[in-house]
Amino acid sequence: xxxxxxxxxxxxxxxxxxxxxxxxxxxxxxxxxxxxxxxxxxxxxxxxxxxxxxxxxxxxxxxxxxxxxxxxxxxxxxxxxxxxxxxxxxxxxxxxxxxxxxxxxxxxxxxxxxxxxxxxxxxxxxxxxxxxxxxxxxxxxxxxxxxxxxxxxxxxxxxxxxxxxxxxxxxxxxxxxxxxxxxxxxxxxxxxxxxxxxxxxxxxxxxxxxxxxxxx
Amino acid sequence: xxxxxxxxxxxxxxxxxxxxxxxxxxxxxxxxxxxxxxxxxxxxxxxxxxxxxxxxxxxxxxxxxxxxxxxxxxxxxxxxxxxxxxxxxxxxxxxxxxxxxxxxxxxxxxxxxxxxxxxxxxxxxxxxxx
Numbered sequence: 001x002x003x004x005x006x007x008x009x010x011x012x013x014x015x016x017x018x019x020x021x022x023x024x025x026x027x028x029x030x031x032x033x034x035x036x037x038x039x040x041x042x043x044x045x046x047x048x049x050x051x052x053x054x055x056x057x058x059x060x061x062x063x064x065x066x067x068x069x070x071x072x073x074x075x076x077x078x079x080x081x082x083x084x085x086x087x088x089x090x091x092x093x094x095x096x097x098x099x100x101x102x103x104x105x106x107x108x109x110x111x112x113x114x115x116x117x118x119x120x121x122x123x124x125x126x127x128x129x130x131x132x133x134x135x136x137x138x139x140x141x142x143x144x145x146x147x148x149x150x151x152x153x154x155x156x157x158x159x160x161x162x163x164x165x166x167x168x169x170x171x172x173x174x175x176x177x178x179x180x181x182x183x184x185x186x187x188x189x190x191x192x193x194x195x196x197x198x199x200x201x202x203x204x205x206x207x208x209x210x211x212x213x214x215x216x
Numbered sequence: 217x218x219x220x221x222x223x224x225x226x227x228x229x230x231x232x233x234x235x236x237x238x239x240x241x242x243x244x245x246x247x248x249x250x251x252x253x254x255x256x257x258x259x260x261x262x263x264x265x266x267x268x269x270x271x272x273x274x275x276x277x278x279x280x281x282x283x284x285x286x287x288x289x290x291x292x293x294x295x296x297x298x299x300x301x302x303x304x305x306x307x308x309x310x311x312x313x314x315x316x317x318x319x320x321x322x323x324x325x326x327x328x329x330x331x332x333x334x335x336x337x338x339x340x341x342x343x344x345x346x
C-alpha cells in the first residue's frame with residue numbers, strides 16, 4: 001500500500017477545499033491508504049470541482065470511467081452501440097448533476113444510480129426485454145475473426161445467462177462482481193434495502209450456476 | 217467489497233467472466249462525450265442569461281409603473297388646483313349675490329307693509345274680475 005502523502009502534492013494542486021475525511025484527513029500522518037480510497041476521493045474531487053464551475057478535471061474522469069460504464073451496459077444490453085450511447089448519456093447526466101453530489105454517499109453509488117436510471121429508461125423506451133438488444137452480428141463478426149474455442153462458447157453462454165436474469169438481479173450482481181461495489185453502495189444505487197440486495201445476488205448466482213454448470 | 221474466494225471451479229469461472237471487460241471504448245468516444253457535455257454547458261449558460269434577464273426586467277418594469285403612477289398623480293393634482301381657483305372666483309360671486317339678497321331683505325317694512333300689499337292685491341283682483 002502507498003503512503004497518502006506522496007499523492008497529496010499531485011491532488012492538492014487542484015483548487016479544492018480539503019475535506020475532513022479521505023486524503024485530507026491523512027495529510028499529517030504517514031498512514032498507508034488503499035488505492036481504491038484514493039481513486040474514490042479523486043472522483044469526488046473532480047465532481048466537486050465541476051460543481052463549482054470548473055470542468056478541467058472532467059476529461060480525466062471520463063477516461064477513468066468510460067471502460068467500466070461501457071462494459072456494465074454491454075453486459076445488460078449485449079449491444080456495443082447501445083452500451084456506448086448509454087455510457088455517453090450517463091456522463092452527460094453526471095455533468096448536469098454535479099451540483100447535487102454530496103459526500104453522504106460515495107461516488108460509485110452516485111454514478112451507478114445515474115447509470116441504472118438510464119438503463120431502465122432505455123428498457124421502457126424500447127418496451128422490450130434485454131434479450132431483444134442482442135445484435136447477432138456482434139458475436140458473428142467475432143467468430144469470423146477468431147478461431148472458435150471453448151472460452152468463446154462460455155463467454156456467449158455467460159452473456160446469454162446474464163440477459164435472462166431479471167434486471168434487478170443482473171444489476172446487483174454486476175455491481176458486486178464486475179464493478180466491485182460494496183453491498184451498501186449497491187443498495188444505494190438500486191434504491192433498495194441491504195437484505196434485498198443480498199437476496200438478489202444469491203438468486204442471480206444460483207441462476208448463473210445452473211446455466212453454466214454444463215459448460216465448465 | 218469482494219466475496220470470499222470460492223474453491224468451486226464454477227464460481228471461479230463465473231468470477232473470471234465477471235471481471236473480464238470484453239469491450240474497449242471505440243475511437244473518439246471520450247471526444248463525443250466531451251462534445252456533448254460542452255453543449256450542455258453552453259445551454260446552461262444561455263439559460264442562466266435568460267433567468268438574469270427576467271430578474272432585471274422585473275424591477276425595471278416596476279420602476280416604470282411607479283414612475284408612470286407618480287407622473288399621473290402629479291398631473292391630476294395640477295388639474296385639481298386649477299379647478300379650485302375657478303371655484304373660488306365663483307364662490308366670491310356667490311358671496312356678492314348673497315350680500316345683495318341680504319340687502320334686499322333689509323328693505324324697510326314701511327315701503328312694503330302688509331296693508332298696502334293687501335290693497336294692491338285687492339285692486340288687482342277687481343280689475344281681473346271686471
